[in-house]
Amino acid sequence: MSVKVYEGEDLNALIERAKEELGEIEILYYEVEKVPGRIPFFRKKKYRLFVTEKEEEKGEREVEKLEEELRELKELLLTLKENVTKLPPQHSVPSVPEHLEDKLPCQIPHLEEFTGDAAELVSLLVKKGVEPDVATELVKVSCGLDIETEKLDLSTNTFKEALINAFQEKLSFTGEIKVEKGKQRVLAFIGPTGVGKTTNLFKLASKFVIEQELRVGVISTDTFKVGGTQQARIYASILNVPFYVATDQRKLKEIVDNLADLDVILIDTVGRSHYDYFRIGEIKATLSILGTSIEYVLLVSCNYDTKEAMEIVNRYRSFFPVDFLLFTKIDESSRPGVMVNVGVKSGLPLSYVSTGQRVPEDIKLLTPAVISDFILGG
Numbered sequence: 001m002s003v004k005v006y007e008g009e010d011l012n013a014l015i016e017r018a019k020e021e022l023g024e025i026e027i028l029y030y031e032v033e034k035v036p037g038r039i040p041f042f043r044k045k046k047y048r049l050f051v052t053e054k055e056e057e058k059g060e061r062e063v064e065k066l067e068e069e070l071r072e073l074k075e076l077l078l079t080l081k082e083n084v085t086k087l088p089p090q091h092s093v094p095s096v097p098e099h100l101e102d103k104l105p106c107q108i109p110h111l112e113e114f115t116g117d118a119a120e121l122v123s124l125l126v127k128k129g130v131e132p133d134v135a136t137e138l139v140k141v142s143c144g145l146d147i148e149t150e151k152l153d154l155s156t157n158t159f160k161e162a163l164i165n166a167f168q169e170k171l172s173f174t175g176e177i178k179v180e181k182g183k184q185r186v187l188a189f190i191g192p193t194g195v196g197k198t199t200n201l202f203k204l205a206s207k208f209v210i211e212q213e214l215r216v217g218v219i220s221t222d223t224f225k226v227g228g229t230q231q232a233r234i235y236a237s238i239l240n241v242p243f244y245v246a247t248d249q250r251k252l253k254e255i256v257d258n259l260a261d262l263d264v265i266l267i268d269t270v271g272r273s274h275y276d277y278f279r280i281g282e283i284k285a286t287l288s289i290l291g292t293s294i295e296y297v298l299l300v301s302c303n304y305d306t307k308e309a310m311e312i313v314n315r316y317r318s319f320f321p322v323d324f325l326l327f328t329k330i331d332e333s334s335r336p337g338v339m340v341n342v343g344v345k346s347g348l349p350l351s352y353v354s355t356g357q358r359v360p361e362d363i364k365l366l367t368p369a370v371i372s373d374f375i376l377g378g
């Protein structure tokens, strides 16, 4: 089953939005939470609505979205042409809407070392969010010297081949996370609030159960006692995975000790606001009771630009010995290059990428070929 979550202050508006986006829906559950408003003592209501979508509606919606984008592009092209041909040179042309920016040709610095397909591939990488220095470093992996021009050109037949070579050499990958029977793994999901920890933890939980037939348990460490575990509880009951809440170190240790016969324990960390960023230390203190038996999965959203993403990676690494990265929200980003930049700059292995809100299906294993497809496709 595929579950999608909507959050907001007006339940009817959420239902309307879900119908608008998904067509026919089935409401699984909704919950209400009171959050402090700006006015003292006045608490606003916040709803969280869990729905499933009907599969057949999805294809039609995607076609509609593409058609709409094409219409906008055509209009933009017409306006640009009119402005360029009819107006005097000093007249300014209309600015390009942000969501269409990467669909137009862009100026790339530092291209002079490359020629032909290699130059084109560097431009493409930069357009997809790869930083120019990283892009040139990657393309060089599959280049030879063109004798005529004395510049670098691709020695592979296709862009895809060139990128696969480059990613194999410059990035590291965990591959499918495997658990051997009898060798329990404990994975803690860490990262900023809203990045997708809870949803993606359950996608992996479901993979472990279905693909590897493992015995899985989920623990939520709600260290701020904010009752933020409701969403996880619902996923756990839908996917039929045992679920526990640990409010402190001692309780966490006790639960983990009791779950010694499970193959995998997944630990969700809970937070509520951006200030949680400054409270990472508290999560660290709780998890530290498990010593080195625990592996840390850091989640990074593809919506961040590379600078923000690297700041987050460095901040979390100063608290936790991060083992690997899991990227989220690639469906909301037109610049998959952030995964490449962060992978190259941090040296951390890449595991999976979350491709949407549906639990459990919207998750993909990251491999050199998959990242190439994200860069080359769309």
Ligand SMILES: Nc1nc2c(ncn2[C@@H]2O[C@H](COP(=O)(O)OP(=O)(O)O)[C@@H](O)[C@H]2O)c(=O)[nH]1
Binding pocket: 004, 005, 006, 191, 192, 193, 194, 195, 196, 197, 198, 199, 200, 231, 328, 329, 330, 331, 332, 354, 355, 356, 357, 362
């Ligand atoms: N579009 C999109 N939304 C996602 C993705 N992953 C998670 N979300 C949504 O992001 C929101 C926050 O996710 P959640 O797992 O609660 O984040 P947490 O605070 O880190 O636990 C939810 O509405 C999720 O459905 C993704 O890959 N794409």
Ligand SMILES: [Mg+2]
Binding pocket: 197, 198, 199, 268, 269, 270, 271
């Ligand atoms: Mg969460």
